[in-house]
Amino acid sequence: xxxxxxxxxxxxxxxxxxxxxxxxxxxxxxxxxxxxxxxxxxxxxxxxxxxxxxxxxxxxxxxxxxxxxxxxxxxxxxxxxxxxxxxxxxxxxxxxxxxxxxxxxxxxxxxxxxxxxxxxxxxxxxxxxxxxxxxxxxxxxxxxxxxxxxxxxxxxxxxxxxxxxxxxxxxxxxxxxxxxxxxxxxxxxxxxxxxxxxxxxxxxxxxxxxxxxxxxxxxxxxxxxxxxxxxxxxxxxxxxxxxxxxxxxxxxxxxxxxxxxxxxxxxxxxxxxxxxxxxxxxxxxxxxxxxxxxxxxxxxxxxxxxxxxxxxxxxxxxxxxxxxxxxxxxxxxxxxxxxxxxxxxxxxxxxxxxxxxxxxxxxxxxxxxxxxxxxxxxxxxxxxxxxxxx
Amino acid sequence: xxxxxxxxxxxxxxxxxxxxxxxxxxxxxxxxxxxxxxxxxxxxxxxxxxxxxxxxxxxxxxxxxxxxxx
Numbered sequence: 001x002x003x004x005x006x007x008x009x010x011x012x013x014x015x016x017x018x019x020x021x022x023x024x025x026x027x028x029x030x031x032x033x034x035x036x037x038x039x040x041x042x043x044x045x046x047x048x049x050x051x052x053x054x055x056x057x058x059x060x061x062x063x064x065x066x067x068x069x070x071x072x073x074x075x076x077x078x079x080x081x082x083x084x085x086x087x088x089x090x091x092x093x094x095x096x097x098x099x100x101x102x103x104x105x106x107x108x109x110x111x112x113x114x115x116x117x118x119x120x121x122x123x124x125x126x127x128x129x130x131x132x133x134x135x136x137x138x139x140x141x142x143x144x145x146x147x148x149x150x151x152x153x154x155x156x157x158x159x160x161x162x163x164x165x166x167x168x169x170x171x172x173x174x175x176x177x178x179x180x181x182x183x184x185x186x187x188x189x190x191x192x193x194x195x196x197x198x199x200x201x202x203x204x205x206x207x208x209x210x211x212x213x214x215x216x217x218x219x220x221x222x223x224x225x226x227x228x229x230x231x232x233x234x235x236x237x238x239x240x241x242x243x244x245x246x247x248x249x250x251x252x253x254x255x256x257x258x259x260x261x262x263x264x265x266x267x268x269x270x271x272x273x274x275x276x277x278x279x280x281x282x283x284x285x286x287x288x289x290x291x292x293x294x295x296x297x298x299x300x301x302x303x304x305x306x307x308x309x310x311x312x313x314x315x316x317x318x319x320x321x322x323x324x325x326x327x328x329x330x331x332x333x334x335x336x337x338x339x340x341x342x343x344x345x346x347x348x349x350x351x352x353x354x355x356x357x358x359x360x361x362x363x364x365x366x367x368x369x370x371x372x373x374x375x376x377x378x379x380x381x382x383x384x385x386x387x388x389x390x
Numbered sequence: 391x392x393x394x395x396x397x398x399x400x401x402x403x404x405x406x407x408x409x410x411x412x413x414x415x416x417x418x419x420x421x422x423x424x425x426x427x428x429x430x431x432x433x434x435x436x437x438x439x440x441x442x443x444x445x446x447x448x449x450x451x452x453x454x455x456x457x458x459x460x
Contacts, residue, residue, distance in 0.1 A: 148398060149397060149398045149401065150397040150398065150438070150439075150442075169446060173444070176442075177444045178439075178442035178443055178444045179442065179444055180442075180443070180444065180445045180446075180447070181445070181446050181447070182447045182448075182449055183446065183447065183448050183449065184448075184449035184450070185448070185449075200449075203449065204449060207449065279439065282439065283436070283439060285401075286401070286404075286432060286435050286436060286439075289401075289404050289405060289408050289428075289432065290404075290428070290429070290432045292408045292411075292412065293404070293407065293408050293411065293425060293428040293429070293432070294425070296408065296411030296412050296414075296421075297411055297421050297422070297424070297425035297428075299411075299414075300411065300414065300416060300417075300418060300421035301418065301421065301422075303414075304418040304421075
């Protein structure tokens, strides 16, 4: 059905009276209505009718103050895809365009989307999504990636609010002025925000050298932060090829994108501290490592030198030791030699008797009157044989 | 030739080398080799810090930013 083109409506003439058929009239009105913009309408749900076999879901939207009524229809598949627990009595926002149901001449609001109002409904929807995504493993701890130590380039995704961007950039400059930041601004509020955020995130990640992305959004009402719990945004964060830091809302807010992100910061300033190293700290660490490098190497060299010195000492001592050992052996031989000499026997009180013809071993060798020489341990006696006994 | 390591890789390797030297397992020849590599990595890291240049860009507006002033 195309109502957007102007429809030529033919009238017939009865005398000077222009007359339109019902069909032509409806078609004409329908085409006029179709030129109206798509808008949001707020009201209370009554007479909600939905059946599996139907193409559309029907309800009547009632004005909250004076009870004026507006028929609403919505394609059943669209309605079902929203997975809303809408019931009579709920306050909702309907996004749609006015339309004439020509076959019956009934004016209605053709809904493209609808959103329940109030915390309860939104919370329930977020809870359901959270549970489903958690079961899918999107929030699992093992999916979290470490943030780079020194990102070549940081992607900052933010709304066009000045505060979050300024806070982030100031904190970055304070820690490491030489860091490169690529800022992407996007819609962060309203029905188109989720699609815009997801698209901007993808675009940012396609840029060269982006090592980490920060999603920054200042504080806002619960409704303001709803886009950051939208499934498209949560999935885009989870699918991001580089680590994502979520700095959305305040400490107490936990939009679902926080759970899918690799790290979470309570403020844009805190996010800057997470993604940018402190330059002084970094340089101090490097210097410390270098000092340890020199110290440990010197220690190993010193150890090497010492063991070398010990080796040298052992080497110079070796010949002396050898001599000493030889001397000891000579001394031992000398001792044994001494033990064998007759002198030791003489010491024990024996004597050696000699005549001119040699050592006397038997009495017969020295007849009485023979001069003998008696050698003692100390000194010798010159004697004459008195008598021989054989 | 292996590609030049990133800052992270260089720093991590430097840390590993210091750990190795600290453990005292390295012999003399290794120690000198490790020290040389460590010094090289240190210089690389510092060079990377020195070379970093602060720049804030806006996505989708760079075309305007690089256009010379008319």
